[in-house]
Amino acid sequence: MPVIQTKTKLTEELKKLKHKLDLGLVPTMGALHNGHASLIKKAVEQNNNVVVSIFVNPTQFNNKEDLDKYPKTLDADIKLISEISNDIIVFTPEVSEIYQENIVPKTYDFDGLDKVMEGEFRDDHFNGVGTIVEELFKIVQPSKAYFGEKDFQQLRIIQKLTEIQHIPVEIIGCEIVREGHGLAMSSRNERLSKNTRQKAALIYETLKTAKNKFGTENALIIKDWVNDQFKNNKDFKLEYFDITDVETLTPIKNKIKSVKYRAFIAVYVENVRLIDNIALN
Ligand SMILES: Nc1ncnc2c1ncn2[C@@H]1O[C@H](COP(=O)(O)OP(=O)(O)OP(=O)(O)O)[C@@H](O)[C@H]1O
Ligand SMILES: CC(C)(CO)[C@@H](O)C(=O)[O-]
Ligand code: BAL
Incomplete structure (x- = not known):
């Protein structure tokens, strides 16, 4: 399986492909788990050629400790990918290959999608995500690209990025893959002790109860209930819980039947x- 570090070598490898216009891209930051595997399998099913990128992108981290502690498991990642298919091209550039000496993000106008939730609490995060994803689209020129709904706000922003930058790629959203007790799979789960990883099931339990309540109760009452759930719990610190419509990601005002809503949480x-x-509906 080709594992490639430079843009030049990747471009050469892509030129050799027979079906150049049928290429799926799965961008990741590595430390791969079954959530990533589901994206990669979908890409393999839907495309003749697949590129998986593994790159821990510095410009999307607002917290140095989070960047420094981001898990790196390249050998295991390559094994997981090769078990899905040996024909996948793996792209693992160094930071200097992507950014040269200037490690700063571009600035985008995402029409407000980046001003709430993750965007509010992680300064410049989505400019960093936009910068690396636009660069990957430029290098790989995929016909389809795969993103998980675990990062639903990111998925909406990538859709907006393709619109505002006129990038001809189809964005495919993939369902959230969960651990047995419901916790959404995430590379960061590896940093939790076994005991706490069990307790973290409370996050999904809370979302499921919020969904049940959404049928009959108003959003502010649900928000208060979620705040109370976490208020006296020493193991968790709630950063936000929001109910928004899925298109604009603006918080719900009055419930409208034809509009789709989602609840989002960071803890x-x-x-x-x-x-x-x-x-939610
Ligand atoms: N549990 C999951 N289900 C579906 N897609 C997922 C899941 N976890 C990650 N993804 C998707 O995989 C892609 C790469 O994500 P990334 O490498 O950041 O992994 P991650 O597990 O989300 O890591 P972390 O949350 O710790 O940053 C993203 O599109 C992300 O939404
Ligand atoms: C899309 C992405 C690979 C860009 O660095 C990252 O934000 C991620 O893993 O979700
Ligand atoms: N999975 C989203 C990327 C991040 O947390 O930086």
Whole structure:
């Protein structure tokens, strides 16, 4: 399986492909788990050629400790990918290959999608994500690209990025893959102790109860209930819980039947920041 570090070598490898216009891209930051595997399998099913990128992108981290502690497991990642298919091209550039000496993000106008939730609490995060994803689209020129709904706000922003930058790629959203007890799979789960990882099931339990309540109760009452759930719990620190419409990501005002809503949550557990979300209707 080709594992490639430079843009030049990747471009050469892509030129050799027979079906150049049928190429799926799965961008990742490595430390791969079954959530990533589901994206890669979908890409393999839907495309003749697949590129998986593994790159821990410095410009999307607003917290140096989070960047420094981001898990790196390249050998295991390559094994996981090769078990899905040996024909996948793996792209693992160094930071200097992507950014040269200037490690700063571009600035985008994402029409407000980046001003709420993750964007509010992680300064410049989505400019960093946009910068690396636009660069990957430029290098790989995929016909389809795969993103998980675990990072639903990111998925909406990538859709907006392709619109504002006129990039001809189809964005495919993939369902959230969960651990047995419901916690959304995430590379950051590896930083939790076994005991706390069990307790973190509370995050998804809370989302499921919020969904049940959404049928009969108003959003502010649900928000208060979620705040109360976490208020006296020493293991968790709630950063936000929001109910928004899925198109604009603006908080719900009055419930409208034809509009789709989602609930979003970010919680610190043992100093590890986890996010999750659920469709409400
Ligand atoms: N549990 C999951 N289910 C579906 N998609 C996922 C899941 N976890 C990650 N993904 C998707 O995989 C892609 C790469 O994500 P990334 O490498 O950041 O992994 P991650 O597990 O989300 O890591 P972390 O949350 O710790 O940053 C993203 O599109 C992300 O949404
Ligand atoms: C899309 C992405 C690979 C860009 O660095 C990252 O934000 C991620 O893993 O979700
Ligand atoms: N999975 C989203 C990337 C990040 O947390 O930086």
